[in-house]
Amino acid sequence: MRSHQVRLNCGITMPVIGLGTYSFQNDDETTQLAVHNALQMGYRHFDTAKVYGSEPAIGNALAKAINDQTVTREDIFVTSKLWGCDHHDPVSALNQTLEKLGMEYVDMYLVHWPVKLKPWVSYPVPNEEDFDKLLDIESTWAGMERCLDLGLCRCIGVSNFSSNKILSLLDSASVPPAVNQVEMHPLWRQAKLREVCGDYKIHVSAYSPLGGPGNAWGSTAVVDHPVIKSIALKHKATPAQVALKWGLSKGSSMIVKSFNQNRMKENIEALDLKLDNQDLLDIDKLEERKILRGEVYVNQTTSPYKTIEDLWDNEI
Secondary structure: OOOOEEEOOOOOEEEOEEEEOOOOOOOHHHHHHHHHHHHHHOOOEEEOOHHHOOHHHHHHHHHHHHHOOOOOHHHOEEEEEEOHHHOOOHHHHHHHHHHHHOOOOEOEEEEOOOOOEOOOOOOOOOOHHHEOOOOOHHHHHHHHHHHHHOOOEOOEEEEOOOHHHHHHHHHHOOOOOOEEEEEOEOOEOOHHHHHHHHHOOOEEEEEOOOOOOOOOOOOOOOOOOHHHHHHHHHOOOOHHHHHHHHHHHOOOEEEEOOOOHHHHHHHHHHHHOOOOHHHHHHHHOOOOOOOOOOHHHOOOOOOOOOOHHHHHOOOO
């Protein structure tokens, strides 16, 4: 699996396939079992966040694997994220995350959304009164850099940042983000964002690389697309593998969220698939639509974003 890594601008390497763990409906035991199974299949990158509620389960499962000498701490890559209610103090937020994980550091710490919420809002869908109107990304990022200086994480990055938000962050940042984790799949290809991030050696990591089927907000549009299905048929692969290999071929890492053992195996086997130029050209012609639009972060009164176009700086 060593070869399936990407070197980040902060100097460390990250496995290009990660297991996503966003799932409120899954209890700790289910999550721990999924991590255990994932390790057996060769997954080494685990993606969590404060707001997912899965940090303790991931921490327990990884601690057990380290104690059993299945893996060492250095073998695994753990990503977690700063929720909107913690923008005022990333250091204490990351300390809480580390306590839940039972770890001394995470490998990657991301600003989850460019949205600042009141300190008590630890749930994913904020109400109108929950927003802090002033998103001061400069001071949030200074806090993220402090996390890095203190050795609480090995790298820092962002999530759900448009090209414009990346550029304005770079104006004030001492340390550039290593990663921008965004929705990306064959029906939302992020060509402009990938170009801008590429110019600054910021790695684009894809969440919902299959369009989020199985999530309340998700869609089967990607895996059910006739073009994706026909490419899969041609290569004796599955539509999910085609979608993942497409993203990998663009130089991105894939965060896949399935706790189903067969699908977890299918997802990691996408690494072995070979797509040809015609496949990639056919995918590049597909009509685009963003599936997770982030409407919950937009309102007329308290959010800094009055419209969905404001949130994504018209990249939608």
